[in-house]
Amino acid sequence: MKISLDVNGTRQDLDLDPRVTLLDALREHLGLTGAKKGCDHGQCGACTVLVEGRRINACLSLAAMHDGEEVVTIEGVADALAGTNDARFAAIQRAMIDNEGLQCGYCTPGQICSAIGMLREAAAGWPSHVTDDLTGEGRLRLDREEMSERMSGNLCRCGCYPGILAAIRIADGSGLTDGGLRSRNSPPDPLRDRPRLHSDGGGDGDKA
């Protein structure tokens, strides 16, 4: 069947078997292999992309269900954010490297797309399972419990979660994650609670 998708700002006309998932359309038909096929059952989050601005599992959606919709993958995420209110979130890509938020890197595109979607949700005031005050009257603060809960749909089998959380904290410039690496119930950890900020804010590494 014929569908068209707006992928990373470009209109793509496709003629697909209805069985083709959004993930397979991106990877096999458009050559965008950034979104990964991990479990293919919505459990690992490696396939996470942004559709109409929201994070979803591309493996559990048929491409046909998204005819006419806007899809942003890891390949286009920096351009898609540029010039928007969420431009600051693009810093997560650099921050993932600087904070060792990955080892093998397989989950990373999904982590980044998910984190951007998650930060948008938090900026919109969406509560989570661990938010004490549902009414939205108290200020939402993304501490470690909040970030871990909101990112639980993305697994990292290398166990780079501390680095991923540090990168998310840096990517959020609005102060939602202020002090966010400190657990509610534990004293500050001087090693873990200090994110390694990139030294020159946008260059190509730590050149002393």
Added chain:
Amino acid sequence: MRPFDFTRPADRDDACLKGRAEGAAFVAGGTNLIDLMKLEVMTPAHLVDLNRLGLDRIEEEGEGLSIGATVRNADLAADPRVRHRWPVLSRALLSGASGQLRNRATTAGNLLQRTRCPYFQDRDTPCNKRTPGSGCSALGGETRNHAILGTSEHCIALHPSDMAVAMRALDTEIEVQDPDGRMRSMGLDHFYRLPRDTPHIETRLDPGDLITGVRLPAPQGDRQIYRKVRDRASYAFALVSVAAVVRMEGGKIAHAALAFGGIGSQPWRDIEVDAVLTGETPSEALFDKAGEILTQGAEVQDGTAFKVPLVRRVLADVLRKAVT
């Protein structure tokens, strides 16, 4: 995945007609259906896409709330009206699945999601729900995420929803359009069928029946709690969950609606549990009695026996908090 054709109906009437065809299935979020199609546990020949029928609105209706069938779980959980007046529903939704899944999964899809019994998902083992008459592999097999109430000798599958548990405590009505254009509504108690000797028939929907939405009546209690116990802190199905909607008057329990997840073949509610609490002064003895009534007909397996004491303790703790 088996081949199928994909259609987008023009409107609700068209959806009902297309949905009535042999082998047709509705799809909205797809988070459960597409997963089961990959496993070839579900093999629809026609997929009818409900995503653009305007069933994605949440509207106030008198003192209640009308929620469209394709409202995403994430939007429902974040809706300010739900958060203020029906917080047990927000809490239940937020305790389920992951952020990505909640952004796709829908109200009606959540109600209609299939059991996560591993034998139902494994085509190499007998399962009366998947292949009627083939037997039940869970009886005498590995059990944990299985039901202890409302089961039968043919099936001990668990209804895995959190959302539906809160909706059951809130006396939610499900609104259905049939292929002749007639509307009817029913409570969750009537909507779900017990497995008996036909565990493959889970609801009272007929071919072509379309859930258009659900209606939440005005909340009957201001003290609302959803407590979920699971094997890991996030993104896991309930071993036991309790939804409580309670109203206190003059130190007595004026309204009690308790519903349970993780234990029933459907989102579970026992009117005798509510009745024993209503009109009474809260006490530990009363809470224990409610738990005894709830579990008196429980049928346990080796892997599910722990749920009897667990659900009693969780119920008592939820009630303790709800009445203070």
